[in-house]
Amino acid sequence: MLTTPLCDLPTLAAMIPHGAKLAVPSENAGVAMAATRELVRRGVRNLHLICVPVGGLQADIMIGAGLVGTVETSAITLGEFGSAPRFAAALGQKQVRVVDATCPAIYAALQAAQKGIPFIPLRGLIGTDVLANHPDWKVIDNPFQADDPIVLLPAIRPDIALFHAPLADRNGNVFIGRWRELLTLAHAARQTLVTVEAITERDLMEDVDLSPGVIPALYVTAIAQVRQGAWPVRFGDHYPMDQEAVGRYVAAARTEVGFRDWLSGWLAGQPAQVPA
Amino acid sequence: MTVQYTSTELLISVIARLLSGCRHVVTGASSPIPGSAALLARELSGGTLHVNVLGSTRNNSFTNGGVELFDLAAQGRIDAFFLGGGQIDGAANINLVGTGRYPDLEVRWPGSFGSTYLYFLVPRVILFREEHSRRVMVPKVDFISAPGVSAPNTYRPGGPYKMVTGLGVFGFDRRRGRFRLESVHPGHTLQEILDNTGFEFDRDAEVPLTTPPEARVLQLLRSRIRGEIAEAYPRFAASLAN
Numbered sequence: 001m002l003t004t005p006l007c008d009l010p011t012l013a014a015m016i017p018h019g020a021k022l023a024v025p026s027e028n029a030g031v032a033m034a035a036t037r038e039l040v041r042r043g044v045r046n047l048h049l050i051c052v053p054v055g056g057l058q059a060d061i062m063i064g065a066g067l068v069g070t071v072e073t074s075a076i077t078l079g080e081f082g083s084a085p086r087f088a089a090a091l092g093q094k095q096v097r098v099v100d101a102t103c104p105a106i107y108a109a110l111q112a113a114q115k116g117i118p119f120i121p122l123r124g125l126i127g128t129d130v131l132a133n134h135p136d137w138k139v140i141d142n143p144f145q146a147d148d149p150i151v152l153l154p155a156i157r158p159d160i161a162l163f164h165a166p167l168a169d170r171n172g173n174v175f176i177g178r179w180r181e182l183l184t185l186a187h188a189a190r191q192t193l194v195t196v197e198a199i200t201e202r203d204l205m206e207d208v209d210l211s212p213g214v215i216p217a218l219y220v221t222a223i224a225q226v227r228q229g230a231w232p233v234r235f236g237d238h239y240p241m242d243q244e245a246v247g248r249y250v251a252a253a254r255t256e257v258g259f260r261d262w263l264s265g266w267l268a269g270q271p272a273q274v275p276a
Numbered sequence: 277m278t279v280q281y282t283s284t285e286l287l288i289s290v291i292a293r294l295l296s297g298c299r300h301v302v303t304g305a306s307s308p309i310p311g312s313a314a315l316l317a318r319e320l321s322g323g324t325l326h327v328n329v330l331g332s333t334r335n336n337s338f339t340n341g342g343v344e345l346f347d348l349a350a351q352g353r354i355d356a357f358f359l360g361g362g363q364i365d366g367a368a369n370i371n372l373v374g375t376g377r378y379p380d381l382e383v384r385w386p387g388s389f390g391s392t393y394l395y396f397l398v399p400r401v402i403l404f405r406e407e408h409s410r411r412v413m414v415p416k417v418d419f420i421s422a423p424g425v426s427a428p429n430t431y432r433p434g435g436p437y438k439m440v441t442g443l444g445v446f447g448f449d450r451r452r453g454r455f456r457l458e459s460v461h462p463g464h465t466l467q468e469i470l471d472n473t474g475f476e477f478d479r480d481a482e483v484p485l486t487t488p489p490e491a492r493v494l495q496l497l498r499s500r501i502r503g504e505i506a507e508a509y510p511r512f513a514a515s516l517a518n
Contacts, residue, residue, distance in 0.1 A: 104343065
């Protein structure tokens with residue numbers, strides 16, 4: 001039991017067990033890449049990865065490195081760098097199971113967990129192969145209006161939410177700004193693990209300008225300071241994607257051999273290494 | 277004097293015209309051309325059009341997280357959105373998941389994103405796919421990420437409005453569930469569209485040419501819009517003329 005939520009990166013990463021239902025945000029919102037490297041280093045296995053609501057470089061690396069048993073997502077893409085090569089390869093070889101969803105369904109199912117309710121209705125979806133192939137979704141008749149079918153989604157309650165944020169204080173409060181899906185994630189998950197660019201000596205809850213964008217310590221299990229913790233992924237307005245680094249990944253990860261080579265170079269870096 | 281323009285500039289200007297009269301337009305993931313078109317339409321609207329570009333923070337006013345887009349759509353507060361598809365068929369069904377028999381796909385694409393929901397809820401969904409080939413424009417999609425039309429009792433205020441490709445512009449008749457070719461882009465022909473489309477569509481005997489971008493539009497694209505879109509799509513912006 002920690003007496004303070006502040007810890008180092010390996011301690012934080014060690015809190016994610018094999019088989020965990022792990023929820024992560026999409027690129028720009030604060031992807032905990034340095035923590036992901038620790039997970040790969042530890043050889044965590046059989047994760048149920050929930051991309052909120054889409055995955056990118058992080059998901060592709062985790063799948064390629066064999067950490068993921070099931071990925072639940074609306075899409076996995078490297079954006080302007082094209083399709084996610086290790087995701088496609090792992091699917092082709094049936095090394096990962098994918099539960100195809102759609103962005104609003106992932107948000108809504110997390111909101112159901114946030115409310116502590118078992119399911120939530122959502123518009124759209126009817127007549128799609130996403131619904132037809134989803135293991136959990138059901139169509140019911142709107143009980144308040146005749147002849148109005150509507151889809152119900154069971155709540156998604158992650159074991160762990162993992163993301164990167166700009167700032168935390170020593171009491172465990174985390175500033176997220178307007179990336180409110182991170183607040184939903186923290187509310188929905190049993191545990192929330194956060195890496196941050198900086199730790200402030202102030203109490204964030206006492207700052208009237210910042211506190212509306214804060215996840216209170218109540219929801220936060222552990223915080224580790226990692227400068228450039230989202231690198232090479234873009235981190236909101238704090239830093240852009242490192243195009244050269246991602247380009248190198250994309251070129252290497254076209255083949256299994258190339259990916260393994262890239263991975264060993266990435267893993268050889270220090271846990272909190274700041275790129276030059 | 278003939279004004280020179282690129283095919284990308286033509287597509288941006290065509291899409292911007294389709295947004296006239298909208299109050300709020302949103303563009304989604306991997307949508308640099310629609311994003312540029314929405315920003316252009318905002319410039320041309322004199323400031324009456326609200327635009328939200330996913331992937332941007334500067335051109336994005338959402339303060340309630342990723343879910344806000346979908347909540348807005350369900351309330352009817354978004355007038356236009358863009359979807360694409362690895363496959364699109366003649367009934368405007370779109371497939372963003374892959375080819376072959378799901379889940380054992382031959383080729384896997386990224387996934388359905390928000391299409392499975394937004395296609396039902398946004399009144400003007402513009403299908404945009406630059407590649408116009410029989411590989412994309414298929415008789416029937418292998419996987420329905422989102423259907424072009426729905427049963428009468430399905431709640432569906434939204435749906436396909438137009439389709440813009442690298443060869444032309446189509447309208448969509450929701451009652452008949454069919455596309456109608458509205459114009460052919462300069463430098464292309466009706467025969468080329470027929471040869472490269474795997475489904476039947478309606479058309480008049482004479483199909484007009486798509487109107488090229490005006491000089492003022494090109495000037496805006498090459499200055500202001502190029503700079504604005506670079507934040508979310510740096511690689512795309514770098515490829516634009518200036």
